[in-house]
Amino acid sequence: MEKELPEISQARKNLENQIDQRFSEIEDKETYSFATLLDPRFKKKAFKNEEKAKTAIVKFKNFLNENKGQPNYQKKKEMIDPSNFWEEFENSISLEDQQVTDDSQREIDNFLYEKRETISTNIFEFWKQNSNKYPILSKYAKRFLNLPPSEAFSERVFSFAGNVLEEKRTRLDDEKASQLIFLGFNFQKIPQSFVQDIEFPK
Numbered sequence: 001m002e003k004e005l006p007e008i009s010q011a012r013k014n015l016e017n018q019i020d021q022r023f024s025e026i027e028d029k030e031t032y033s034f035a036t037l038l039d040p041r042f043k044k045k046a047f048k049n050e051e052k053a054k055t056a057i058v059k060f061k062n063f064l065n066e067n068k069g070q071p072n073y074q075k076k077k078e079m080i081d082p083s084n085f086w087e088e089f090e091n092s093i094s095l096e097d098q099q100v101t102d103d104s105q106r107e108i109d110n111f112l113y114e115k116r117e118t119i120s121t122n123i124f125e126f127w128k129q130n131s132n133k134y135p136i137l138s139k140y141a142k143r144f145l146n147l148p149p150s151e152a153f154s155e156r157v158f159s160f161a162g163n164v165l166e167e168k169r170t171r172l173d174d175e176k177a178s179q180l181i182f183l184g185f186n187f188q189k190i191p192q193s194f195v196q197d198i199e200f201p202k
Contacts, residue, residue, distance in 0.1 A: 027052045034060050035144040038137065040117040040126050064104040104136045111137055160184055
């Protein structure tokens with residue numbers, strides 16, 4: 001095996017350190033940990049260690065308890081004694097909450113116990129096909145597995161625009177500024193043969 005050059009080895013170490021610094025606490029963020037658990041391709045296996053996976057499961061179960069899932073059961077219709085109306089009411093509400101909690105706990109336990117899907121699995125198709133099997137989890141899968149919106153591209157545009165609209169270009173009108181920003185972001189996409197045929201003013 002060819003020995004790695006010192007420069008490449010150092011660059012690799014620097015990159016690994018940067019990744020560790022930027023993503024070392026990502027498993028502690030609920031949005032990412034919940035999304036990982038609900039991904040049928042990864043579940044508990046994508047966490048750094050078993051302890052991190054257990055912590056994420058506990059947090060998700062607590063989340064399910066706090067955000068009562070959608071009940072999928074039929075209550076039994078019974079005659080209520082008018083003299084004990086409020087007592088019966090409180091008991092029925094308590095029973096509903098307990099039933100939802102039990103259902104959600106059962107769903108997450110069964111889901112995590114099942115064999116993981118292959119890496120080529122379409123996770124959205126999976127949850128669509130299993131929505132009846134996991135009615136509560138499927139609702140949260142739609143929430144946590146959607147791509148989060150990013151401001152990265154718009155931030156790059158604003159940054160580039162700041163370089164175009166600087167103090168030395170105070171007479172630059174809006175149309176020209178817009179054209180310069182457009183060209184700055186799309187110049188690399190223009191075929192070189194087309195650029196070579198353009199006669200730029202001297």
